[in-house]
Amino acid sequence: MRPCPARFSVIIACVVACGIVAVGSSWNEARAQAWVGGKGELEVGLDYNLGISKKVIGDGDIEYENAGTTTHQFTLGAEYVPIAKLAASVGVPLALLKYTGDLTMYPHNGGGTYDDGATHTVLTDLRAGVRYQVLEEPIALSPHLAGSIPLTNYENVGNTVAGRHLKALHAGLGIGKTFGAAPTYVHLLYEFSLVEKLDISADTAKHSQNRSDVAFTIGHKLLDQRLDLHVDLNLRETHGGVSFSELEGGTLTLDEATYHDAILDEDIILVGGGLGFQVSNTLALSLGARFFVAGENTQNASVIAFGVAWSPLN
Numbered sequence: 001m002r003p004c005p006a007r008f009s010v011i012i013a014c015v016v017a018c019g020i021v022a023v024g025s026s027w028n029e030a031r032a033q034a035w036v037g038g039k040g041e042l043e044v045g046l047d048y049n050l051g052i053s054k055k056v057i058g059d060g061d062i063e064y065e066n067a068g069t070t071t072h073q074f075t076l077g078a079e080y081v082p083i084a085k086l087a088a089s090v091g092v093p094l095a096l097l098k099y100t101g102d103l104t105m106y107p108h109n110g111g112g113t114y115d116d117g118a119t120h121t122v123l124t125d126l127r128a129g130v131r132y133q134v135l136e137e138p139i140a141l142s143p144h145l146a147g148s149i150p151l152t153n154y155e156n157v158g159n160t161v162a163g164r165h166l167k168a169l170h171a172g173l174g175i176g177k178t179f180g181a182a183p184t185y186v187h188l189l190y191e192f193s194l195v196e197k198l199d200i201s202a203d204t205a206k207h208s209q210n211r212s213d214v215a216f217t218i219g220h221k222l223l224d225q226r227l228d229l230h231v232d233l234n235l236r237e238t239h240g241g242v243s244f245s246e247l248e249g250g251t252l253t254l255d256e257a258t259y260h261d262a263i264l265d266e267d268i269i270l271v272g273g274g275l276g277f278q279v280s281n282t283l284a285l286s287l288g289a290r291f292f293v294a295g296e297n298t299q300n301a302s303v304i305a306f307g308v309a310w311s312p313l314n
Contacts, residue, residue, distance in 0.1 A: 208240030
């Protein structure tokens with residue numbers, strides 16, 4: 001059994017509008033990407049994330065109260081190891097979004113079709129990729145490459161949105177280390193996303209939406225390695241974009257102001273933990289949470305998650 005923190009999705013909250021959060025869950029990031037299973041392994045998983053926010057945090061002292069959202073996201077994914085050390089994965093998320101804030105406080109002239117207080121269901125961005133374990137000792141080391149593409153023409157402007165509706169190329173590195181026979185483990189995942197620009201106009205296209213994501217986990221396994229307890233830190237930094245202080249200060253052009261939701265300079269820090277349990281050789285369950293501790297131009301969204309993973313070929 002390879003060391004892996006609970007087969008639990010790396011949770012990164014992705015805010016793209018004033019008052020709205022779209023909770024992103026890349027299923028193929030679920031299991032400590034520093035390690036790859038044995039040749040012929042297949043794992044199918046279903047992850048559920050519940051994201052709840054009450055307000056939007058701007059930069060500086062800016063906050064928008066009564067601008068929350070409840071998001072339910074289901075991600076169906078699979079990972080297969082066709083040859084030794086190489087894993088290929090794919091994930092398809094379905095989001096259910098409901099604006100729970102004041103329906104009259106934050107109108108958007110560029111969209112906002114999901115801002116009626118009803119629940120809106122939409123497929124978001126398919127993600128597929130590969131990773132290769134180049135090293136086992138003294139540390140596990142696996143670079144990965146993936147791409148994501150919107151599946152539907154979902155709303156990306158307004159208080160309630162499902163994403164930024166931008167294609168992206170993702171490259172990163174997973175680093176892992178185990179200690180003792182239990183084992184205790186640490187895992188660090190870094191990913192850089194090269195994101196297409198919003199080409200509504202030259203004013204929107206000049207803003208980079210490239211970003212860096214970091215996930216750090218410390219865990220320990222008990223009960224013959226069937227029970228996995230871990231604590232986690234997730235960080236996202238966007239390398240460009242506009243801020244709410246610029247919007248409030250009137251320094252943005254008309255297009256930048258209208259479509260600011262999709263070009264925000266969003267930064268987030270989440271902290272939490274969870275547990276995983278290996279029910280059998282083929283079935284694993286996970287439960288976890290991430291709590292919002294800091295951020296700019298984002299929602300104060302915390303996330304609770306549950307996952308099921310099935311390995312039919314084990």
